[in-house]
Amino acid sequence: MRYLPLTPTDRGEMLSRIGVDAIDDLFIDVPETARLDGPINLPPHQSEMQVERDLFAMAAQNKTASTVPFFCGAGAYKHHVPASVDHIIQRSEFLTSYTPYQPEITQGTLQYLFEFQTQVCELTGMPVANASMYDGSTATGEAVLMAHRITRKKRAVISARLHPHYRGVIDNLSDMGGFDVASPEDSVSGVEDLIALIDDDTSSVVVQYPDFFGNIMDYSTLARDVQSRGCLLIVVVPEIISLGLLKRPGDMSADIVTGEGQSLGNGLNFGGPYVGLFAAKEKYLRQMPGRLCGETVDADGKRGFVLTLSTREQHIRRDKATSNICTNSGLCSLAFTAHMTLLGGQGLRQLAQLNHARAVQLAEKLETIDGVEVLTPAFFNEFAIRLPAPAGQVVEALAEKSVLGGVPVSRLMPDTGMNDVLLVAATEANTEEDLAIYEAALRDVLNGYRHE
Amino acid sequence: MNEITPIKQDRKQTFTGHQALILEEKLIFEIGSADKSGVDLEPVPEVSNRLGDCMAPAQPDLPGLSEPEALRHFVRLSQKNYSIDAGLYPLGSCTMKHNPRLNEKMARLPGFSDIHPLQPVSTVQGALALMDELAHWLKTLTNMPAVALSPKAGAHGELCGMMAIRAAIEARGELETRRRVLVPESAHGTNPATAALLGFKVDEIPANHDGRVDLVAFKDKLGDDVAAIMLTNPNTCGLFERDIIEIADALHEAGGYFYCDGANFNAIVGRVRPGDLGIDAMHINLHKTFSTPHGGGGPGSGPTVLSDRLAAFAPLPYVVAGEHGFDLIELEAQSADQPFGRMVAFHGQMGMFVRALSYMKSHGSDGLRQVAEDAVLNANYILASLQDVMTAPFAGPCMHEALFDDGFLKGTGLETLDFAKAMIDEGYHPMTMYFPLVVHGAMLIEPTETESRDTLDLFIATLQDLVRCAKAGEMERFTNAPELAPRRRLDETRAARQPILRWQAAEATAQAAE
Numbered sequence: 001m002r003y004l005p006l007t008p009t010d011r012g013e014m015l016s017r018i019g020v021d022a023i024d025d026l027f028i029d030v031p032e033t034a035r036l037d038g039p040i041n042l043p044p045h046q047s048e049m050q051v052e053r054d055l056f057a058m059a060a061q062n063k064t065a066s067t068v069p070f071f072c073g074a075g076a077y078k079h080h081v082p083a084s085v086d087h088i089i090q091r092s093e094f095l096t097s098y099t100p101y102q103p104e105i106t107q108g109t110l111q112y113l114f115e116f117q118t119q120v121c122e123l124t125g126m127p128v129a130n131a132s133m134y135d136g137s138t139a140t141g142e143a144v145l146m147a148h149r150i151t152r153k154k155r156a157v158i159s160a161r162l163h164p165h166y167r168g169v170i171d172n173l174s175d176m177g178g179f180d181v182a183s184p185e186d187s188v189s190g191v192e193d194l195i196a197l198i199d200d201d202t203s204s205v206v207v208q209y210p211d212f213f214g215n216i217m218d219y220s221t222l223a224r225d226v227q228s229r230g231c232l233l234i235v236v237v238p239e240i241i242s243l244g245l246l247k248r249p250g251d252m253s254a255d256i257v258t259g260e261g262q263s264l265g266n267g268l269n270f271g272g273p274y275v276g277l278f279a280a281k282e283k284y285l286r287q288m289p290g291r292l293c294g295e296t297v298d299a300d301g302k303r304g305f306v307l308t309l310s311t312r313e314q315h316i317r318r319d320k321a322t323s324n325i326c327t328n329s330g331l332c333s334l335a336f337t338a339h340m341t342l343l344g345g346q347g348l349r350q351l352a353q354l355n356h357a358r359a360v361q362l363a364e365k366l367e368t369i370d371g372v373e374v375l376t377p378a379f380f381n382e383f384a385i386r387l388p389a390p391a392g393q394v395v396e397a398l399a400e401k402s403v404l405g406g407v408p409v410s411r412l413m414p415d416t417g418m419n420d421v422l423l424v425a426a427t428e429a430n431t432e433e434d435l436a437i438y439e440a441a442l443r444d445v446l447n448g449y450r451h452e
Numbered sequence: 453m454n455e456i457t458p459i460k461q462d463r464k465q466t467f468t469g470h471q472a473l474i475l476e477e478k479l480i481f482e483i484g485s486a487d488k489s490g491v492d493l494e495p496v497p498e499v500s501n502r503l504g505d506c507m508a509p510a511q512p513d514l515p516g517l518s519e520p521e522a523l524r525h526f527v528r529l530s531q532k533n534y535s536i537d538a539g540l541y542p543l544g545s546c547t548m549k550h551n552p553r554l555n556e557k558m559a560r561l562p563g564f565s566d567i568h569p570l571q572p573v574s575t576v577q578g579a580l581a582l583m584d585e586l587a588h589w590l591k592t593l594t595n596m597p598a599v600a601l602s603p604k605a606g607a608h609g610e611l612c613g614m615m616a617i618r619a620a621i622e623a624r625g626e627l628e629t630r631r632r633v634l635v636p637e638s639a640h641g642t643n644p645a646t647a648a649l650l651g652f653k654v655d656e657i658p659a660n661h662d663g664r665v666d667l668v669a670f671k672d673k674l675g676d677d678v679a680a681i682m683l684t685n686p687n688t689c690g691l692f693e694r695d696i697i698e699i700a701d702a703l704h705e706a707g708g709y710f711y712c713d714g715a716n717f718n719a720i721v722g723r724v725r726p727g728d729l730g731i732d733a734m735h736i737n738l739h740k741t742f743s744t745p746h747g748g749g750g751p752g753s754g755p756t757v758l759s760d761r762l763a764a765f766a767p768l769p770y771v772v773a774g775e776h777g778f779d780l781i782e783l784e785a786q787s788a789d790q791p792f793g794r795m796v797a798f799h800g801q802m803g804m805f806v807r808a809l810s811y812m813k814s815h816g817s818d819g820l821r822q823v824a825e826d827a828v829l830n831a832n833y834i835l836a837s838l839q840d841v842m843t844a845p846f847a848g849p850c851m852h853e854a855l856f857d858d859g860f861l862k863g864t865g866l867e868t869l870d871f872a873k874a875m876i877d878e879g880y881h882p883m884t885m886y887f888p889l890v891v892h893g894a895m896l897i898e899p900t901e902t903e904s905r906d907t908l909d910l911f912i913a914t915l916q917d918l919v920r921c922a923k924a925g926e927m928e929r930f931t932n933a934p935e936l937a938p939r940r941r942l943d944e945t946r947a948a949r950q951p952i953l954r955w956q957a958a959e960a961t962a963q964a965a966e
Contacts, residue, residue, distance in 0.1 A: 001815065001818075001819045001822060002814070003550055003552060003743075003814070003815070003901075003902055004819070004822060004823070004826055004901055004902065005902065005903065005904035005905075005907075006826050006829070006830075006901075006904065006905060010904075010905040011826075011829060013905075014829055014830075014832075014833045014905065015829070017833060017836055017837065018829075018832045018833060018835075018836040018849075019836065020849070023825045023828070023829060025849070026825075026828050026829065026832055026849045027692075027723060027724075027828070028849065029691065029692035029693075029694045029849070030692055030720070030723075030724055031694070031696065031697050031729075033697065033728070034697065034724055034725070034728045034729055035723070035724070036722075036723055036724065036725065039722070039817040039818050039821055040592055040593060040722055040725070040817045040820075040821075041592060041817070042589060042592055042593070042812075042816065042817040042820075043813070043816055043817065044816040044817060044818050044819075045813075045814060045815050045816030045818055045819040046813050046814060046816060048554055048814070050813075051554060051558070051810055051813045051814050052554070052557075052558070054813060055558045055561065055582075055806065055809070055810060055813075056561065056563075057578075058563070058564075058578040058579070058581050058582050059558075059561040059562070059563025059564050059578055060563055060578065061563070061577045061578030061579075061581065062563040062564070062567050062575065062576050062577070062578045062579050063567070063571070063575035063576070064562040064563055064566040064567055065566045065567060065568055065571075066562060066566050067562070070568070072568040072570055072571050074570050075570075075797055075798075076568055076569055076570070076798065078566075078568065082490070082491055082519070084490070084519055084522060084523055086560075087523070088522075088523070088526040088527075088530075089747075090556065091526070091527065091530040092530075092535050092537035092538065093530035093531065093532075093533040093534075093535045093537070093538065094526075094530050094533065094535075094747065094748055095535070095537075095551065095556075095745045095747055096535040096536040096537045096548075096551050096745050096746070097533045097534060097535040097536070097746065097747075097748050098536075098541065098543060098546055098548055098746045098748070098749065099546075099746070099748070099749035100748065100749065101543075102534070102872075102876065102881060102882055103939065103942045103944075104873070104876055104934050104937040104938065104939045104940065104941065104942065105532070105533065105534040105876055105881065105934070105937050105938065106532070106533050106534060106748075107529070107532035107533070107938050107939055108529040108530050108531065108532040108533035109533055109748040109749070111477070111479070111529050111532075112526070112529055113748075114479070114953075114954070114955070115479060115480055115481070115955070117953055117954050118479075118481060118954040118955045119514060121954045122512055122513055122514050123512055123514070127954075128953050128954070129953070129954070131749075132750075134604035134605060134608060134750075134751070134796065135604065135796060135797060135798075136797065137796055137797035137798075138604065138608070138795075138796055145649075163797065165794060165796075165797035165798065166797060168768075168793055168794030168797075169794055169795065169796060169797065171793055171794075172615070172767070172792060172793035172794055172795060175792070175793070176615050176618055176649075176650050176651070176792070177649060177650060177651055178651050216503060216504050216506045217504070217506065218505060218506050243508075243512065244511070244512060245503065245507060245508060246503070246506050246507065246508055247506045247507065247508045248508065251508075260797075267565045267566060268565070268566055268567055268568050268569070269564070269565050269567075269802050269803045270564065270567045270568070270569050270576065270579050270798070270799060270802035271569030271797070271798025271799045271800065271802055272569075272604065272751070272796075272798060272799070272800055272801040272802055272803065272804075273604070273750075273751035273753075273801045273802075273803050273804065275751075285951070285953075291749070292951075292953055293953070294947040294948070294951050294952055294953050295947065295952040295953075296942050296943045296944065296946045296947035296952075297942070297943055297946065298939040298940040298941060298942045298943070299940040299941045299942075299943075300940050302469075302939060302940075304939040304942045305942075306942045306944050306947045308944065308947040308948050308951060308953075309948055309951060310948075311948075313641070314607075314640075314641035314642050314644070314645035315640075315641040315887070316641070317641070317645075318641050318644040318645060318654070319644035319645060319647065319648035319654040320648070321641070321645040321648075323645070323649070324607045324610065324611060324642050324645035324646040324649050325605075325607055325608075326605075326606075326607050326641070326642050327605045327606075327607065327749055327750040327751075327752055328749050328750050329750045329751045330746075330747045330748035330749035330750040330751070331745070331747030331748060331750065331751065332747075332750070332751055334526075334747075334748065337480075338522065338526055340514065341480050341484065341490070341515075341516065341517050341522050341525070342489065342490035342491050342516065342517065342519065342522050343489060343490075343491050343516060344484060344485075344486060344487075344488055344489045344490075344514060344515055344516015344517070345486050345511040345512040345513055345514040345515070345516065346486060346487055346488075346489055346511055346516060347489035347490075347491050347493065347516055348511065348512055348514070349511035349512070350493050350496060351491075351493055353496045354493060354494060354496050356499075356501075356502075356503060357496050357497045357498075357499045358497075359502075360499040360500060360501075360502050361497065361499055363502070364499075377502075377504065378502060378503055378504025378505075378506070379502060379503075380503065395572055396572055396574065399571075399572045399574060399575050404568070404571050404572070404575065407570045411570060411782070412570075412782075414783055414785060415785075428493065428494065432497075
């Protein structure tokens with residue numbers, strides 16, 4: 001019990017000071033029927049070394065992204081994180097601190113949150129951003145609720161090319177909150193079908209950029225059309241590094257931009273923790289969910305930072321709050337800010353170019369394989385391919401050859417007739433050798449199917 | 453509330469603005485430059501551009517720093533933060549306990565940190581085994597049959613539990629009639645916010661003179677329009693709700709569900725199983741009870757345990773053990789139950805699952821019981837040692853946190869805030885202030901089980917000294933505090949009235965012109 005400093009002597013003397021005989025006397029308010037006499041049926045405590053052994057053994061059963069040619073994306077991306085980023089977030093003063101409720105002794109956290117907000121604004125092209133959300137999917141769900149609050153309408157129109165998990169989060173929140181969601185029936189339909197779905201009760205139109213299949217398109221015209229119908233355009237960016245190279249959603253007149261910040265500074269982590277990005281036009285500031293950090297001065301007139309506009313939040317507003325969220329992904333936003341700072345605008349641009357170049361190289365290789373068709377006309381670092389075989393089976397066969405070859409669309413969209421479609425992502429983490437191995441392995445697997 | 457007392461600048465002025473080891477640090481936008489980078493990237497291969505017509509004309513307008521500059525920037529910032537590794541952090545209800553570094557080491561094993569949520573299930577069997585084992589510990593510790601791992605924080609777990617309750621009520625066909633959720637007035641603000649988010653009407657239950665739910669008022673409010681109660685136990689006054697089983701029985705009798713806010717599970721883990729109290733849903737803050745670090749406010753993790761009555765309404769995804777290993781149920785079509793859908797992309801906070809399981813294994817069933825006992829012992833030690841000089845609104849024993857109010861400051865002209873800020877100058881992070889709302893000028897102190905007796909004794913002596921000064925009329929020690937921190941009291945009113953939420957070049961230019 002290496003984490004517990006009290007000795008048996010301490011415990012005895014402390015009980016006397018309190019004026020009770022035994023620890024049980026401090027639990028007298030627990031109803032007798034619910035008091036446990038002995039230990040629960042779980043293993044007893046273990047040494048540090050034994051815990052390591054157990055967890056090493058579990059970790060060893062997993063195939064890790066850095067040890068094999070790796071091409072999975074679909075909302076989570078393998079990027080190289082500079083060593084100093086992890087060093088920074090492991091500083092005790094960041095890692096083991098809490099929400100900066102006492103600003104005089106938490107300026108470290110507050111200043112990086114202010115820097116984070118500024119970086120998110122600049123990347124998305126939006127005037128205000130919050131101090132982060134749980135992840136991209138929940139940020140998007142909250143954006144839809146925010147649009148309902150602003151427009152006082154109750155229906156969201158969702159692109160069929162939004163990440164199905166993000167769609168799931170919106171569906172769930174909508175069902176529960178008494179809201180409505182509409183989407184084009186065709187799972188790959190474009191923006192014109194979205195306009196057709198807008199009615200008098202529509203609050204927002206939600207599109208993804210690049211979309212779930214990797215497509216890039218300019219939403220400027222859509223924004224005008226959507227806004228002329230009294231709705232807000234919500235643009236979702238699941239791969240933030242794409243904005244190192246692409247036109248910003250804010251420059252396309254998006255009203256709210258949400259995103260996943262995992263790609264900057266944060267590892268894959270099997271899906272979490274990640275960092276949700278949330279930015280909006282300034283006029284919607286007071287309807288935003290989540291935490292905000294603001295600049296002010298102290299009693300000596302020195303610049304300092306505080307959490308602000310908390311009258312939107314649940315600890316002040318209770319059931320009238322804009323959201324029930326009372327946290328942010330503090331440490332993950334620090335990783336984001338540190339990585340972004342190391343890159344700078346120039347580095348981010350180059351990183352984005354490198355991602356795109358690797359994806360183009362991969363597409364060019366895969367296009368040479370008989371029966372493989374690249375379906376995405378314009379893409380950043382991820383695209384969809386059609387295979388002459390079921391994508392789920394191909395991915396399993398590739399995994400047996402130690403190539404993690406992408407995400408079958410059918411895993412997320414089972415009933416859309418896209419069993420032969422595979423999402424493939426390439427990033428700076430892929431070497432040219434990885435691409436060659438992938439091409440050869442895929443050729444090999446597909447040959448197997450032809451000979452059957 | 454936060455009136456700032458202007459003071460004479462009587463501290464030594466330095467040329468740099470630094471104060472010995474407290475170094476001033478500008479924003480990265482003021483020290484970096486657009487053509488600087490701390491990352492060496494590989495050259496970009498020549499390829500044809502397939503971006504279509506969406507390429508941005510220029511690089512993002514964000515400065516970079518070289519690696520040494522970036523490290524120095526963030527290290528200097530870190531030095532302006534209080535942390536649990538530096539000292540006692542007695543924030544009530546937040547549970548700032550020691551964060552073992554073994555947990556960090558385990559979470560960084562590539563087998564956990566470097567795997568993709570959508571890579572083939574056959575290649576992540578160890579990760580699924582870990583989730584399954586964590587689920588087993590949580591279910592056993594709570595005596596609840598099901599757990600949803602995916603909620604990303606305490607409030608998200610709360611949302612999960614209330615969504616399960618809502619789905620169950622809908623399945624019973626009573627969604628139109630059961631609209632009311634009972635919430636004690638002492639509850640965390642997230643409780644009413646969560647209920648409201650799901651369209652329920654929040655009805656507050658008052659506290660009795662004991663600091664607990666008023667049983668009579670509660671029973672008066674019961675009816676067939678009550679969907680649920682949202683109760684924190686141990687409650688936010690740091691007290692165990694003695695009548696909890698009676699509350700659960702009456703509620704179930706009336707057809708409602710029992711949501712328990714599990715924020716304070718650390719007080720009873722290993723000694724009391726929430727399932728034995730009649731609870732239907734409870735979130736567990738892994739960061740509080742199981743010591744995953746709070747990281748300046750997040751990320752957290754809030755798995756939600758569910759009773760038999762609600763198990764069928766757990767959200768996606770979940771892990772199942774099969775003949776050939778573990779499988780992941782990710783789609784509604786795969787599930788025989790009636791899940792209410794998905795709360796989040798992917799599977800939850802894997803990084804936190806690893807840390808929490810590492811902590812659980814380190815403590816074991818014996819150690820976890822000791823955790824609760826020591827947390828409760830330390831809190832009662834503080835209560836007993838300070839109740840002569842500070843006022844405790846409710847009689848003890850308390851659970852894991854000791855509640856005081858501002859009664860002892862009466863006549864001094866000082867408020868809770870002043871007292872708290874004076875603690876900063878003494879080297880302590882203040883306790884939770886002004887919460888719970890049911891007592892005036894609340895001060896909620898949670899020492900946790902990882903504080904030694906020496907630490908507690910020094911803390912107690914410091915508070916006794918401060919009380920003596922307050923009663924002796926040494927106003928400036930309080931109203932000017934903090935004087936020794938990296939910043940003195942900050943103007944929160946100005947921040948809210950003229951929000952500046954991002955750095956802008958124009959502002960710097962304007963300042964330079966002044």
